[in-house]
Amino acid sequence: MRKQSILRPPKCIPGGLRTILCFVLFSSLFVLIVYTSHISYSDFVFTSFGTESNDRIVFPRYIKNQISYMQSQFGILLEQLHTERSESKILVKFSDQVLQIAVSLDRLAESLSRHYSNVPADGKDITKVDEYSSTTEEDEVEEESLHGKVFNSAELQNYTSPKPNKPRGKKNFLGLESVYPSIGQGCARLASTLDRFMTYKAYDICPDDWDLAQKLMISGCDPLPRRRCFTRTPLRYDKPCPLNASLWTQPRDVDISWSRYKCKNYRCLVSNGTINNRGFYKCSDCFDLTKRGWDGQRDKDISAEFSIDEILMLKPGEIRIGLDFSPTAGTFAALMKEKNVTIASATMNLGAPFSEVIASRGLLPLYISIGSRLPFFDNTLDIVHSTLFLDGWIGIELLQFVLLDWDRVLRPKGLLYVDRFFCKKENMKMYVDEFDRIGYKRLLWKVMPKMDKLDDELFLSAVLEKPVRG
Numbered sequence: 001m002r003k004q005s006i007l008r009p010p011k012c013i014p015g016g017l018r019t020i021l022c023f024v025l026f027s028s029l030f031v032l033i034v035y036t037s038h039i040s041y042s043d044f045v046f047t048s049f050g051t052e053s054n055d056r057i058v059f060p061r062y063i064k065n066q067i068s069y070m071q072s073q074f075g076i077l078l079e080q081l082h083t084e085r086s087e088s089k090i091l092v093k094f095s096d097q098v099l100q101i102a103v104s105l106d107r108l109a110e111s112l113s114r115h116y117s118n119v120p121a122d123g124k125d126i127t128k129v130d131e132y133s134s135t136t137e138e139d140e141v142e143e144e145s146l147h148g149k150v151f152n153s154a155e156l157q158n159y160t161s162p163k164p165n166k167p168r169g170k171k172n173f174l175g176l177e178s179v180y181p182s183i184g185q186g187c188a189r190l191a192s193t194l195d196r197f198m199t200y201k202a203y204d205i206c207p208d209d210w211d212l213a214q215k216l217m218i219s220g221c222d223p224l225p226r227r228r229c230f231t232r233t234p235l236r237y238d239k240p241c242p243l244n245a246s247l248w249t250q251p252r253d254v255d256i257s258w259s260r261y262k263c264k265n266y267r268c269l270v271s272n273g274t275i276n277n278r279g280f281y282k283c284s285d286c287f288d289l290t291k292r293g294w295d296g297q298r299d300k301d302i303s304a305e306f307s308i309d310e311i312l313m314l315k316p317g318e319i320r321i322g323l324d325f326s327p328t329a330g331t332f333a334a335l336m337k338e339k340n341v342t343i344a345s346a347t348m349n350l351g352a353p354f355s356e357v358i359a360s361r362g363l364l365p366l367y368i369s370i371g372s373r374l375p376f377f378d379n380t381l382d383i384v385h386s387t388l389f390l391d392g393w394i395g396i397e398l399l400q401f402v403l404l405d406w407d408r409v410l411r412p413k414g415l416l417y418v419d420r421f422f423c424k425k426e427n428m429k430m431y432v433d434e435f436d437r438i439g440y441k442r443l444l445w446k447v448m449p450k451m452d453k454l455d456d457e458l459f460l461s462a463v464l465e466k467p468v469r470g
């Protein structure tokens, strides 16, 4: 059936749908433009919202209501598109475009969301824009309704309802008579986006929207609900290359679905020409599988790295399984695999096909957001490695939760390998204090200046041993 859809001559988009789309799109955009034009455009874009100065812009509720309205209209439109029986390619492309607009609208809504909350209740700061509002009451109800019905999609209602076992009333191996599928409480904040995610035709091909799913996860709606649709596959996927070769072999372009990435082929991920336009920023050369990282010739006096052998020699034969929590394409896991150590590589697809590349190398991609507890049991892993991840951006409180979760999954005497953590010189002590607080023994420890333009940062690399605790 799926093959057919490629061969069939494309049908036109049904007239009714087109009319609805045009109406929704143009009326909504018109409304948005008209009403935001009451606000000076330069303020709208450039004012620093963080400050409490007098020229701080406060958006009237009305804008928010309009955007919510557009979001729900797009939701309805997408629902109609996805339940359309036609298999035409044009329709699929069309749906994807509508989805993209909907996603940008969500982004807009999200980036504006901070600036509604401080509207004074007495309405002093509300501009005349609000006079046009006739839906304010309605939407306020929706805002307050977190205690009542939050989500609208029927499929989500179905998903979260208890699922009784087949012989009703009998307990399953979990000791439960019903399974209770859950979604994170953060999903309630993202109700319209999640409703959109759950709008699809059951047992049909899913919308091409993994980026929407990832956005939900990163924004705190995690775990996501399961869906009853088929994920698209790369059309010309053949078979993986054998393990002894795959570790250092670049995947074929046809094995990856590029539709949601800025880069449309592998060359773009590694070439210098595209470096500012690839859609990802961390680990600029990590898709270059000819670079073995950790393994290159290093000047011991200036390098902040430890070699794989240095690490493994700390506990010969004892390091067997572990986790790499780094936004990279799996090179640490590949080097460890060559030493017969099994490493899961935790990363999301932040603008590039990280998970696909890790998998194509024959390594295990663990797709998990930073907001989540690790899916490992207590005291089980021999090593946790992290690079390019914590760095100087992380706040102390988040760092504490992350570190203590790593601590939880590490086995007694397991290794925490903090690889080239960097931050501003003046912040290093603060971070080091946090690393010290978990009471690990320092097996390897190195603080080095970070040699780049600014020269005001330091690297910390450390291998720390988890204590046995009473």
Ligand SMILES: *[C@@H]1O[C@H](CO)[C@@H](O)[C@H](O)[C@H]1NC(C)=O
Binding pocket: 154, 155, 158
């Ligand atoms: C939701 O579940 C009900 C009852 O199980 C079922 O009748 C209905 O068809 C389901 N709806 C969808 C959209 O699958």
Ligand SMILES: *[C@@H]1O[C@H](CO)[C@@H](O)[C@H](O)[C@H]1NC(C)=O
Binding pocket: 242, 244, 245
């Ligand atoms: C991989 O393994 C196969 C069979 O085990 C062998 O024929 C081949 O030479 C190996 N390739 C490499 C690059 O080691």
Ligand SMILES: *[C@@H]1O[C@H](CO)[C@@H](O)[C@H](O)[C@H]1NC(C)=O
Binding pocket: 271, 272
């Ligand atoms: C890319 O740039 C780096 C340094 O900027 C250089 O070392 C490297 O050779 C360049 N690679 C290519 C393929 O041009």
Ligand SMILES: *[C@@H]1O[C@H](CO)[C@@H](O)[C@H](O)[C@H]1NC(C)=O
Binding pocket: 338, 339, 340
């Ligand atoms: C990994 O395991 C294989 C098979 O047991 C063995 O031949 C090889 O020497 C091991 N490599 C290392 C680095 O221990």
